[in-house]
Amino acid sequence: MTRKGFFGHWGGAYIPEVLHQTFRQLQEEYDKARQDPSFWQEYTALMANYSCRPTPLTYAANLSRHFGGAQIYIKREDLNHTGAHKANNVMGQGLLVQRMGKKRVIAETGAGQHGMATATMAAKFGFACTIYMGEVDVRRQRPNVFWMEKMGATVVPVKDGSRTLKDAINEAFRDWVTNLDDTHYVFGTACGPAPFPEMVSWFQSIIGREAARQIVEQHGRLPARVYACVGGGSNAMGVFQGFLNDDVELVGVEAGGHGLDSGLHAARLCGRDASPGVAQGYKTMFLQNDDGQMLETHSVAAGLDYVGVSPILSDLADKKRVRFESATDSEVIAALDLTMRLEGIIPALESSHAFVQAFKEASDLPNNAAIIINMSGRGDKDIFTIAHAFDDPSWKEFIIARADEYRK
Ligand SMILES: *Cc1c(COP(=O)(O)O)cnc(C)c1O
Numbered sequence: 001m002t003r004k005g006f007f008g009h010w011g012g013a014y015i016p017e018v019l020h021q022t023f024r025q026l027q028e029e030y031d032k033a034r035q036d037p038s039f040w041q042e043y044t045a046l047m048a049n050y051s052c053r054p055t056p057l058t059y060a061a062n063l064s065r066h067f068g069g070a071q072i073y074i075k076r077e078d079l080n081h082t083g084a085h086k087a088n089n090v091m092g093q094g095l096l097v098q099r100m101g102k103k104r105v106i107a108e109t110g111a112g113q114h115g116m117a118t119a120t121m122a123a124k125f126g127f128a129c130t131i132y133m134g135e136v137d138v139r140r141q142r143p144n145v146f147w148m149e150k151m152g153a154t155v156v157p158v159k160d161g162s163r164t165l166k167d168a169i170n171e172a173f174r175d176w177v178t179n180l181d182d183t184h185y186v187f188g189t190a191c192g193p194a195p196f197p198e199m200v201s202w203f204q205s206i207i208g209r210e211a212a213r214q215i216v217e218q219h220g221r222l223p224a225r226v227y228a229c230v231g232g233g234s235n236a237m238g239v240f241q242g243f244l245n246d247d248v249e250l251v252g253v254e255a256g257g258h259g260l261d262s263g264l265h266a267a268r269l270c271g272r273d274a275s276p277g278v279a280q281g282y283k284t285m286f287l288q289n290d291d292g293q294m295l296e297t298h299s300v301a302a303g304l305d306y307v308g309v310s311p312i313l314s315d316l317a318d319k320k321r322v323r324f325e326s327a328t329d330s331e332v333i334a335a336l337d338l339t340m341r342l343e344g345i346i347p348a349l350e351s352s353h354a355f356v357q358a359f360k361e362a363s364d365l366p367n368n369a370a371i372i373i374n375m376s377g378r379g380d381k382d383i384f385t386i387a388h389a390f391d392d393p394s395w396k397e398f399i400i401a402r403a404d405e406y407r408k
Contacts, residue, residue, distance in 0.1 A: 005194025008318055010311030013193035014281050022180045027195050029096050034202065043092055047206065050124070051081040051091065055207075057214035057372070062342040063362075070224060070365035072358065074345065075211045075239060075374045084348065084377030085207060085235045086117040090186055092203030094121040097184045104128040104179065107186045108172045110137055110165035111302030112144025113381070114188035119153035121186070129153040132172045134164035141302070144381075166294055166307060169280055189232025190310040193281030197312050201237040208242020211372055219370045225249040225361070228374040229353040230269070230324070231303045233310030235376040240322065249323065251361075252313060253353040255299030256326030264298040268309045269317045270324035284311045300329035300385060301349035303377075327356035333389045335359055336379065348377035349385060 005013050013023060033039040047053040056079065060072040077085040097105060105127045109115030115131040122129035131148055135157040138145055145155050161167040169192075176185045187196040190204070215223050226243055228236035230252040240250045257265035260272070268274040268285045277286040279294070287295040287307045297305040316322040327335075335355040339345055347355055351374070358373045365371065379386065387395035 005198075007197070007312045007315035009276070010282075010284050010314040011194055011197060012278075012283050012311075014278050014283070015193050016177065018177050018180070022176070023193065023195075025100065026096075026184075029100050030195050030199050033096060033099070039095070043095060043203070044206065046091055046095070047088065051087045052079050053206065054210040054214075055079045057211055057218060058345070059218065060343050063339065063359075066338075066342060067359065067362035069363035069367065070369040070371045071219065071367070072362060073215060073219070073223070073370055073372045074343075075207060075372055077207060077235065077374065077376050078348070078351070078378035082113075082117045082120050083381065084113055084117070085204060085238060086114050086188065086377075087120075088206050088238065089188070089200050089203045089234060090114075090117040090121040093184070093186045093199075094125045094127075097127065097186075098125060100184065102127075102182055102184045104130070104183045105186050106130045106132065106172050106175050106183055107188060108165065108168040109133050109144075109188065110168070110306070112137065112141040112148070113303060113377070115148050115153070115155070116144050118186050118188075119148040119151040122153060123151045130175065131155045132158055132168040132175070134158050134162070134168050136163040137165070137168070162296070165305075166280070173281075188234075189306070190234040190237045190312060191232045191280070191282060191284070191306070191308050197282070197310055200234050201241065201310070201312060204234050204238025205241040207235065207238035207374065208240060210242075211239055211374075212242035215370060215372060221370075222246055222248055223372045224365055224369040225251055225358075226372045226374065227251045227253060227354040227358045229301075229304060229350050229376060230254050230309065230313065231301075231350060232306050232308070233313045235374055236322075237310060237312055239372070239374040240316075244321070250316075250321065251357055252322050252324045253357045254324060254326045255297070255301060255304035255353065256328040256331070257298040257300070259328055260326060265326065266297040266299050266305045266307075267326045268307075269313065270326050280308065282308075282311055284308050284314045300332055300389070301353065303348070303350040304353065325357045327353040331356045333386070336386065345375070346379035347375050348379045349382045351376045352379070
């Protein structure tokens with residue numbers, strides 16, 4: 001039997017002693033919620049009313065015809081409130097915070113999507129909210145910072161280290177140890193010390209539960225394969241959980257950046273650059289050097305460039321239950337282009353990684369097979385990056401004209 005909070009060799013809770021009591025309380029509240037059927041009812045009712053759940057499973061007729069193999073279905077997590085699957089996690093944790101009687105939430109954010117989702121949840125539940133964000137990211141992601149502040153959150157730029165996501169996580173932990181009584185740390189993905197990996201995955205399992213039911217209703221049987229992009233691993237864990245015990249192949253797609261041999265990627269489970277380590281409170285495969293210093297990662301998708309990965313996925317990789325692949329930045333832009341043109345759907349750059357791998361494999365499968373692509377979020381947020389990638393001249397003109405207006 002594996003120890004509680006571990007998944008094979010991975011996971012655990014490597015936390016300072018001052019946090020032990022707080023983690024015990026969180027674990028107890030989470031255990032209670034899991035055993036209480038009315039909690040899941042309250043959660044799904046909240047998600048139905050506030051976040052458009054159940055999200056549709058859209059049959060992509062034109063893409064299916066284009067590739068001429070499997071029938072392609074898209075799970076529409078983009079239709080959640082705030083535009084991505086992150087809502088599932090933050091709203092679930094919001095209910096737990098309410099049960100614990102705490103009044104303040106903190107969170108880390110990289111690209112700002114998890115910060116946005118947490119600020120939204122805090123506004124709805126009436127919690128005070130502080131978001132830690134690397135100074136470099138604050139500068140890069142101004143639109144998200146703007147909305148977080150407008151929803152009443154305080155955004156704190158972190159000036160340590162590389163001034164990006166991992167530094168924001170460290171700073172959020174520092175805040176937590178000094179404000180244990182009234183504060184909950186809303187971790188953004190299925191990583192970090194136990195119980196976060198399992199708890200976040202549990203909230204995200206709403207995706208897979210719906211998708212498993214929907215595909216049988218719409219296609220008549222289970223899919224051959226399910227594809228999801230992998231940053232920290234929460235949307236992938238969410239959809240995979242609907243199919244873990246079935247004869248369904250599960251495919252996780254990591255950020256291939258400029259290619260796996262370029263050093264400019266974020267492939268932890270499918271590349272050769274990651275190694276086992278303990279950091280940020282848990283054990284998993286990290287992109288690190290021989291001294292345990294974290295490496296710089298790169299992806300066109302800001303949500304996929306984290307140095308660690310869910311310990312649950314590290315375990316599923318060991319067990320060969322999930323196959324891991326990668327997609328390069330340029331493949332991602334091509335898949336996004338095709339999906340917009342053929343289906344009128346704009347996937348987030350993160351989600352487009354899953355589309356790349358599904359497109360590579362769809363024609364290998366027979367017409368009566370189905371595949372599901374988990375579309376973790378919408379691409380509207382990526383307009384700056386996408387317009388730049390398409391080198392769109394009128395977009396440039398637009399930006400310059402807006403800047404000129406401010407200079408007047
Ligand atoms: C944050 C984010 C991701 C990556 O996070 P996971 O925990 O790996 O799911 C993927 N897609 C979108 C749209 C995101 O916002």
